[in-house]
Amino acid sequence: MCGIVGYVGHRQAQEVLLDGLHRLEYRGYDSAGIVTLGKGPTLLRASGKVAELGEKVAQHGTADTVGIGHTRWATHGEPNETNAHPHQSGDIYLVHNGIIENYKELKAEMKEQHFASETDSEVLAALVHSLYDESTPLESAVGQALKLVEGTYGIAVVSVREPEKIVVARKGSPLIIGIGNGETIIASDASALLGHTDEAIYLNDGELAVCTADTVDLQNMSAQKLSPKVEKIEASMAAIQKQGYDHFLLKEIMEQPETLQSTLKGRVSPREHKAHLGGLNMTEKQLAGVEHVLIVACGTASYAGMLAAYYIERLNDKVTVQVEIASEFRYRTFHLPKKSVALIVSQSGETADTLACLREIKKRGVRTLGVVNAVGSTIAREVDGGVYVHAGPEISVASTKAFTSQVAAMVVFGIQLAQAKSTDNKAIPKYIKELWQLPAEIKKVLSVMPPQIEEIAKRYAHYDNSFYLGRDVMYPTALEGALKLKETSYVHTEGQAAGELKHGSLALVDDRFFEVMLIRDDELLDKSLSNLAEINARGGHVIVITNSDRDIDAETVIQVPTKLTLMTPLVMNVVQQLLAYYIAVARGTDVDHPRNLAKSVTVE
Ligand code: M6R
Secondary structure, three states: OOEEEEEEOOOOHHHHHHHHHHHHHHHOOOEEEEEEEOOOEEEEEEEOOHHHHHHHHHHOOOOOOEEEEEEEOOOOOOOOOOOOOOEEEOOEEEEEEOOEOOHHHHHHHOOOOOOOOOOHHHHHHHHHHHOOOOOOOHHHHHHHHHHOOOEOEEEEEEEOOOOOOEEEEEEEOOOEEEEOOOOEEEEOOHHHOOOOOOEEEEOOOOEEEEEOOOOEEEEEOOOOEEOOOEEEOOOOHHHHOOOOOOOHHHHHHHOHHHHHHHHHOOOEEOOOOEEOOHHHOOOHHHHHOOOEEEEEEOHHHHHHHHHHHHHHHHHOOOOEEEEEEHHHHOOOOOOOOOOEEEEEEEOOOOOHHHHHHHHHHHHOOOEEEEEEOOOOOHHHHHOOEEEEOOOOOOOOOOOOHHHHHHHHHHHHHHHHHHHHHOOOOOOHHHHHHHHHHHHHHHHHHHHHOHHHHHHHHHHHOOOOEEEEEEOOOHHHHHHHHHHHHHHHHOOEEEEEEHHHHHHOHHHHOOOOEEEEEEEOOOOOHHHHHHHHHHHHOOOOOEEEEEOOOOOOOOOEEEEOOOOOOOOHHHHHHHHHHHHHHHHHHHHOOOOOOOOOOOOOOOOO
């Protein structure tokens, strides 16, 4: 949450910073600001989106070549200009991601200090300033201040007195230092570095760096020098541009055939009926010994885990699978069986609760495997092994292509586990075949269905309430569909197991609701049709999404053309992604930047 950029080099800093903030806007879009240092400091801040800040920059352009910037997702204090970063204290300007938990205590100790904002970040700026005297270099004052702080931070700090440097530090909030030619670019997310450089240093927790145009000096919090590891950034500029689409959300839905192929490439072999994930760091013997799989995640990633659990279980009848929401599980007194392995699922690889769970699980001596999209992210770095899903940068706050790739990667894991346990698992070839066919099946849906779904979306866009319902594998798929609709269109939406409706929620069904039922042509088809009849009998307005060619009685039926049987949820999910997208467009919401949300949830 929140985005940080910094620049020190030979180019006009405001331009680089503003461009970086636009690219990081998906991380927070309540307010934004930049400060550059030259003849004097130029601090510009604006509430609202980065475009508002852009207008101020156009009026107050400078030729300064050093500066820092920030786009905010409000935690302490409302999203207005005063609370926007950078925060100033004397000569110091600071931008901050994370939360300073003891800011009230620190503030109380600085009695003489006037605070303009309600933020915890301004307190940190003041703390650095209070420790910054004539004989203290900026990095020492920052290092000393951070020793007094409890909480999480990724920070970038500049001083008018030492305008040639930017000091950065991290604990729990990502920071990356891009190494350019005579310039250094800092960002909380690699997307802001693309096009400037493909070489970067990923800061670890407890590290601080002094960045100038030509140097990066890395140290720990005790000021001991460290050797930085320079890594390659793999994403391309095209991946972070809309490329002709109106919204990133639609672009990312449409990309799924290709992104899914990247997930499966080199990992699934239909000829040999084999699946293999390279990075698990587990021997065949260790895999064969696994008796329990724990899956931990938040939001869409947790629904991906719930869906994958059905497949892992079915492929491995002697393995138990447990799926937990990270924000709850981390606080539980949990015990895991000895032969457990934990899958930590996260698109961003930075979600605070998921990361906290990972650390709790590691403390219990259980092997952790990441199912992560963002390369180099904190979760990817802290797990014992795992798999990158290779869906490419996901910019839309609503996650789509990452979900599809996460499920596919976990199914591959399930197959690999089954292979390790038995050389004669008859189910494996069918799973591999369907996984292999899945990108083409999704492509078929994406090439023929959007106009039909757009038309249906327009008819249902006026409803303020809805239910998403499904049984078996269509249940977690329904939960995901419900989340997609509510976050993009602000329609009040509940996802439910179809069989649960009559245990309470059926009481809500009336003309204020529409219902989306996901019905798969399987052994539970008749049970789902009974649930549908129960809603119809109460005057429901049901959209059925199905792969069945039975004559189904519903207000609207969307028949999904697919030859798959096992992997149908991922094909039908694409239909509900499109439905959510077109309803959001029809309702006129800010599709890529839903109100109150941000892409990467690094607060707890
Ligand atoms: O980056 P992560 O996968 O860990 O993020 C988890 C959730 O915050 C995320 O899936 C969120 O629910 C999305 N907005 C859903 O579209």
